[in-house]
Structures are given as structure tokens and as C-alpha cells.
Amino acid sequence: MNLTSINRVHVAKRVPVLEFSDAYWGCCRHRLAVAGHDVAMFFSRVRAGALPAVLAMSMALAAVPCCARAAEAGDPMNSPVWGDLAKKVFAGAPYVYDERVKVIVPSVVEDQAAVPITADARGIGTVTKLAVIADLNPIQHVLTLSPDKAEPYVSVRLKVEQGTPVRAAALTSDGVWHVGSTYLDAMGGGCTAPAMARKDADWTTTVGQTQGRIWRESEGTARLRLRMRHPMDTGLAKDGTPAFFIERVDVKDPDGGKLATVEMYEPVSEDPTMTLLITLAPSATAVTVDGRDTAGEIFRANIPAGPLVR
């Protein structure tokens, strides 16, 4: 695959389009949902008396021009928001669609507030950043992993507000983002449901508590699993709780050397639970995990690493 020519398709030759604000796209998203597969449900719930109003509304909506906007050329998900979203998340840097970047989601969703996903960019060489993005979420950017001494691989849970394309985007050293995509089928509501912790008066006593375990996989590599107690409020919940979430997690070796950094955003599920694949010297006996939330609280955990068991 000639990356240079593909870059040109998506960057240089992009058709100029009108700019719309995020808020505008937010409205479009809801309308698109109504215009699509939800239409039957929508109308089936409307009482007969409200019919003229609904008709008037649907005709008015159909007249708004933004639906005519084409999806980003070449986007395997044909997503109406991806073009602008990519520009924002990648800060204008070039990107290509690359199936070697895997994003794995379940075929059925049990909990819209905790959908397990894995982003895996181990197939494309050296990666400096790995971002997870959910196109049709009210807040789309889920996290960005900087795998300093780690594989470009992360498993995490995210909240979804409706079925959505999910992207794993890996930045290679030549400054190009490689985007893998899949579609997550879900009913939604995960971003606007209050955190479970909000029902528990004692959540402040456990906030920041960090659980973790390390599995040595081979000489020099290890699997780190983490769970950090935190409500991860999106600020969009019906209970009016403002946004409050862990925004950064640093994983370091015993000498303070950076192994991985994860920047997290609101869509990461309550009690963030992650799996990272880190580089860890056979002599290292532990890793340090530092977390920081949007209120400036600092969390620290020391996770012991035993020897490799064969």
C-alpha cells in the first residue's frame, strides 16, 4: 500500500466542506438516529393525536441541508461526523485507514456504561500514540495511550450513548495516524446514566483505590491489569453531576522510567479497568501507577511483579 498517495487522498485532495460547530453536529447526530433505524420505534410511540405535529417536525427536519453531507471519502464506517472529528483529534495531521490496526468490540452489549474494547496496533511497527474514538458519542475521544516502553495495545471499557463506529488510531513515527474501525451495535444511554457510585454515600472513601496485578509473559514483557475506583462522571448524567474523571495514568518502572501514559476522557467507564502490555526488565520487582483526576487528586499504587513462571 502506498501510504503517500493515500495521504494525499485524505489530506491534500480533501473536498473543501462547510465548517459546522460541534454543537451543530450534536443536533445532527440525534436527528440522524431518528431518521435511521429508530424511525419505526419513534413513530410507534407517538400518540395518534400528536401525528400532525410529528409530520410537521419530520418534514422540517428533512429540509435541513446537513443530511445531504457525504461521509468522509474512503471511511469504511461511512460515518457522517468522522471527517471533522478526525481533524480535531489528530489536530490536522494526515491519516490513513489501516486494517492492521485492530479494534475489537463484543457482538452484543450487556452494559452500555461499560463496553469492553481492545485497541491493538502491534501490527504496524513503532507507534508513539494510540487513540480510541467513538464517533457518535456525545464525547467522542475516549483515551490516548503513549506506549513509551509498552506495546501499542490497550483494553478498556467505555460508555456509549448509541450504536457507533469505534476507532483505534495509531500514530507512527512518520507523523501519520493509522485508523482501524469497527461498528459497535448498542442501545445506548451509557453516557447519561449517573455513575453507580452516586447511589453509594461512601464512594468518597474508596475513590482512587487502585487494584492491579502483573503477569510476566516472557523475559522482558508483562501484562498489567488495573482497576481504579472512580465515578468517572461525564457531566452529562441526568442527576446533574459535573464532569469528574481520572484524566491521566502514568505507569513507571522501579527507577521512575516511563513505561506508558494513558490520557483518559469522560467516556472511560466508571472504575476504569485496563490491560496494558508493558516492557519490564526481568529484575524489576514492581511497577508504579500514578493517577490524577480532574479535581487534582493524586492516586498512587505499587504493583508487585513476580518472576516469570514457566
Added chain:
Amino acid sequence: MRPILRREALALLGAAAVAPLLPMFSVEAAPLAYTLTPRKIVDGVWMVAGVPETITMKNGGAIANITIFDSSEGAIIVDTGPSRRFGMQLAALAKELTGKGIARVYLTHIHPDHVFGCQAFGAEQLAGTEGTIKGLRDFGESFASAMYGLAGDWMRGTEVILPTRVIKDPVDDIGDRRLRLLRMKGHTASDLVIFDEETGIIVAGDLVFLDRAPTTPHASIPEWKVALANLGAIPFSTMVPGHGPAEESVRGIEQTRRWITDVEQLVTGAFERGLDMTEAIALALPAWTDGVALARYEYTRTVMHLYPKLEAARLPLAGGKI
């Protein structure tokens, strides 16, 4: 001829604009109807079988088995199905089969494919355990919205109804029919099993699945194993499982026990090896489950039910706020 008034002209114009959209509504308005086929188990006892599928807009959620008993006081129904519409059809069927009114309706547990036909019956006819009533109070609304999302228009008009008759006694005499009410748990926090003394027929609810993978959203697997052991000790003539065929054999009990044991082992093993959920979901299932409907689908769901509990309980505490 009088001139057309401005208002009338506007109305006509409006009608003309709307007319092309009308076919869409007539399609939506086509009456949906379930096909309820009663199968006689013995004289005076029938089962209406659910399909071995997930809840879809095609099947309208009619996936669970329903049992109808005749009695000298009227029909006795166990579980009411997924929707108001289903309940209406079920009530009509029970009246037709028995030639009598409805004497009693039991709910085996809280799950939506079993309890959302209740509007077809009077509150005083509806009986459930304290646990089932509490569960419906807590989860009923969220079950209802999930069902509307999955089954769509089949759910029209369906609302959560709480039984007013709380099951406390171990035996109910309804006319000439004596039913033993066994309050168990494991599939959910409260699972009602009904044993008919005269025929030896046992209605196991969702404690037993046969040739269809068990569901686990509210399961406690250790408690479920205890319930299955107890069920196995009852000398029944025919067992009606929550899902799957009614059989004289104990196959349903054994298959359910084997499924929950094997799946729990698979999921726990995956956790202990350090796998995350997506990796656990991708694991191969035991070969014997090939003949079990929805095995992969329910296993995937079960991983998502069990994993968060395992992580909370078993990942060692390593630090906190400083």
C-alpha cells in the same frame, strides 16, 4: 356551490402534502400477532413453547415457555410472556383451552420475557415471591425500556405491573389442583418452581434451560448449583424448563449444571491468566455446547456479567489516594 374557504383550502393542501407519507403509517399500524401453539403435556396441562432465539423485532420476545393448568376454579398460568399483546393472547388461549376464566397467574422470576404480559390479568390474580416483586420494582422500568428497544412495536402499551399476591405458603390449593410452591434462587435472587402434586409436572422456570444456553445477568452460580441439586431430588414426571422442550428426563438439570460449571471455569480461568474481557469472549467453547442454541451469544453475555465481579473481588489492592 359555495366558495372554498381559506381555512379549508389550507387543510386540503396539508392533506395533499401528508398523503404520500401515509403508506408508512399503514405498515406500522398492521396488527402484530403472536402465534401461540399450546402443546398438551397431559390432560389439563399445556405448554406454550418459546422460540430458541434472542429477543428480536421478529419474534416479539416470545422466547420463554409458558405453562397453563386447568382447575375446577379456572385456568392457572405460569409466566405471562414478553408484552401486553402476548398477555392478551395468552389469556384468551387459557380461557379457550379450559372453558373457564383465569384463577391464578404465577410469575417465576423477574426477567422481562416472563413478566410483561401481566396487564392482561387482574392484580389480585398475579402472584409472585417477595423477591420477584422487589426485583420488578427495582428493575422493571429499565427492563421495559430495554424490551422496547429490542422488540419494538410488539411492546406497544406494555407497562410494569407488580403482583399483589405475595407467595408465602408452600402450597396453594386452587379448586381441585394442589400446587407446591418451591422458592429457590440462583438464576436470579428469587426463582419460583411449581410442582403439581396430581400430575407430577414440575415447572422449573429459568433455573433450567434445555438445548438453549442459560442466561446469567442476575445469576449467582453457587446458589444456582444448590437449586439444581435440589431440583434433581424431586421425582417429577415431566419438567417444563424456562426455555427448551419439556421432557420426562433430567437432561435439562444436567445440561444447565454442566453449562454453568464449564462457563464459570472458562471465565475464571481466563481472568486468572490475565486476559481482559474481549480476549475471554474470544475463547473456544467446549465441543459439547455445539448443539446448544445461542451458546456463543450467551457465553459472550456471561463474560460481561462475571468479569467485573471477578476483577473487583480478585485484583489485589495496590494503592490509593495520597
